[in-house]
Amino acid sequence: MKYELVIGLETHVELSTDSKLFCSCGGHSSPKEPNDCVCPACSGMPGMLPVTNKHAIELAVKAGFMLNCKINQYTTFDKKSYYYPDLPASYQTTQWFNPICVDGSVEIGDRTIGIKQIHLEEDAGKLVHDDATNTSLVDYNRTSVPLIEIVSRPDFRSSEEVITYLKKLKSSLQFAGISECEEGAMRCDVNISVRPEGSEEFGVRAEIKNMSSLSEIKDAIEFEKVRHVDALERHTEILQQETRRWDDVKRRTFPMRNKETAADYRYFPDPNLMPIIIDDEWLEAIRASMPATAEEQSIRYTEMGIAEKEAMVLASDRKLSDTFDAVVALGRAPKSVASWILTECMGNMKRLELDELKIDAAKLARIIELVDTNEITRPAGKKVLSALFESDIDVDAYCEENGLNVKVDEGFVLETVQRVVGENPDAVANYKSGKTKAMQALFGLIMRELKGTGDPVVIRDLLQKELDK
């Protein structure tokens, strides 16, 4: 019999807010040392009351717009109770009864994945086990950092679809400034079952908890598929609805202790947090602050004269497109900027193994300006850019210090070409006898004499004319 996979995802994403969900402690990127980003509120001390972070609400609404959701303009926070040392108040504030976004969808290829809901909640802390003393230590830095949980409908039919969806989700969330999606900031629970192809009923479901790497997710799904099909076909085990975890060392999933999962969370509305009313005006303001989608951005770039393929690369990465927009806004020609970013900047990123473009747009604009106005040569410009990637240099000062900004003296260039040709009669003879390589040697000598300041195209041209005499 042929079997079909049925998968639904719960994806937890840390929001890019400056502070936590219910207090003013620093948000996702602040903590450095354990417990250096903790206050009485997020450590659950008696006497503290929660105050909602407005920015987190706005980011959740943005995520809802992005995933074509209906936004609940009346939304509430609820308490979910369970005991665990990483949860200081022994309850998590989440949205159980009135989640902020519902009924959305995402297109992946020719498939549509339904989004059941997006809700806001606070993250828990982290437990660290110290083997040396056989004790567990707790770090509350992550406690109460805002998360959204994006709950899909059980619409995935393969691990490939899951990975495509997660990649798309990640780039869209980054692009819209909703989440940095840094390592570990996007975590997934995978609900998986199999059924005979064509069947409408769902099989027995397993939930694999808390995975953050795409390759683990893929491997776990493939492992589960085999386990489920074996159970149905060869009766290797009786499937039961359970929670499992992926063991990356043993390369398989294991059931979690029932005790860890069979909790009654005793949800109820948080009386300390008034319902949040998102009125039409606020909703429209959030909508207006949405960045253009990658697709819209790409179309805009082609209208600026950028080739379609290049426009797509620029638009697909938030950092590239932001830098491009900023440099163009500073008055540089779009085509020139595109070429600098896609060739030179990306070359440097590859050389330095950087995942994202992190340079000052104003400085890049200055380099391009110097080259475009012939104040420095393009090779000199590249040299400045490489230096800029390595440290935060001052562009003009750097050119001066390295003697790059000499206005190219055409007379001096011609003189140099003629002098080098005159000093090397053997090479000239070789060239004339058909050894074209000799020209390259002469070109190299001239460039060395000019210390890289001349325009290579012009020099090659002058040299050619000189040799043809």
Add this chain to the structure above:
Amino acid sequence: MGYYINEIKSTGKIAVDDTILVKGTPATAGSKMLENFTPLFSAEVVEKLEKAGYGISGKTNVGEFGLDLMGETSYFGANEADGKLVSAAASLVKDGAVTAALNVDLNGAPRRAAAVAGVDFLKPTYGTVSRYGVIAAACSGEQIGVTAADADAVKEILTVIAGHDDKDGTSLPAEKYDYEAVEVSGMKIALVKELYDLASDEVKANLDKYIASLKALGATVETVSLDCVKEAQTAWQILMSAETTNNLSRFDGVKYGHRTADYKNIDELYVKSRTEAFGFLTKATIIYGSDVLAKGKYESCYDKSLRIRRVVTEKIKAVFAQYDVILAPACKDVEYKAYDLMDSFEKVFEESVFTAIPSITGVPAMVTKGVQLIADSYKDNVLLSIAKSVEGLEA
């Protein structure tokens, strides 16, 4: 047991319940669980009082987390006088040792205490006084109020502590309240038949005397039927217990508060720490509160209680459409003897029928001369005016 769990300043004139935080002074909430807990910040009300030049005399003994009749469940011992229960805060006020005391009213304890001691207590409109810095139990109804010898002293302190606080998400927007005095003559007052009938003869006699005073001031008093007192009582019991269960779950022995000396794993740490450190009434409330929130019971218990809260609110609004205030007993008896604390859950529940309506709806309630006056939201000034006028009759 003395009246203070921790005395702060011998010259201070305001005492605060040990459920209200004062930075640097241990705050026990009357529980062994918090015997060694010292807060890092002060409650907003304490900040406001200190800024206005009032000194805090100390932290008064309270029943564990304020859940009981009037302090008898404190881990540090009940306050008694001549074999009768008294409350620490009300006794200090009555003796003139302080000019006022701040108390957290979550299930009527300070109202009963004031009624028994013969002093005034006002539980103001929910949201007018910040709850920031209260060791929380039942957030949706608990409110800091003021105990003092007379209505003017209550008003003086309330004027200082009331007003918006950004740190409390349920705090109402007004920055200040002036509690303007109003004329009592011509007021219409509704005596709640169902509650009057439940009171002892001494309490009834006291109410009759108060009614005579109101009439002497030119007010009219009519007996009305309010057919939701039992429903309000049960619904508040459910909401209060559920919220308390949730709020006290933070006391798990991991971070602060009592931790058992000996445990093998995390579950044992939780169970032993909590078993050792909570008293009977707290445990009973936690079990009751866990049960009403359990899967399958939420709709019929918690959610239904939320709906009852709305119905009760509508019913008393209907009364306030015709009457200026509601008059009712604050408790069943004029005095309470020490009792077996294993009976506390039933005993407190039984008494809460008198105090539940203001607790569940958030309207203001004032105890004066042993009776309870209840007004519509923001009409705290009407309560103060009536109390002051009746007090003035005897002067």
